[in-house]
Amino acid sequence: MRIIAGKFRRRIIHTIEGLDTRPVMDRIKESIFNILVHRYSIVDSTVLDLFAGSGAFGLEALSRGAKQVTFVEKSNEAVKFLNENINSLKCSEDCVVKNTSVEFFLEKNTQIYNFIFCDPPFKMEEPLSILKIIAGRSLMDKDSLLIFRSEGKNKFTFPDFEVVLEKTFGRNIVYFLRKL
Secondary structure, eight states, X not given: OBOOSXXXXXXXXXXXXXXXXXXXXXXXXXXXXXXXXXXXXXXXXXXXXXXXXXXXXXXXXXXXXXXXXXXXXXXXXXXXXXXXXXXXXXXXXXXXXXXXXXXHHHHHOOOOOSEEEEOOOTTOSOTHHHHHHHHHXXXXXXXXXXXXXXXXXXXXXXXXXXXXXXXXXXXXXXXXXXXX
């Protein structure tokens, strides 16, 4: 996996090998960021990368000008790779890594983010429970955008969010959401 564009362009991001993780494919990440770059401004934004894994979304956002990214990842092994990626890019001053569950982090956090990437495991039974927590907290303002990725076979309704855009990429579906 690699950084697509920006100041870290072409740099490699290392991730856990095996079937327990599903890193976002470069073409999906590229499509998501093309949409963001052409419709919104990532420059000087604050970003929250939930279920961060190797940090692909957050590091791409930093590469494209985000000023600060908070990564939330429960897996100790994934956090090890995430920290190695951050260190290899020499961007630790712009990153906060939280080695905890997404639910715990969201219940305690009070910061507002411009962009929230929510990429829960496909095997998660209730992925919308995370969005309910986000909707009930003050993590987004009227201009904030939440990018939610899931399996394409899952069609969701979002009672607390407006669907700004919905894109299907093979077996993946990505929703761009604003809080109502």
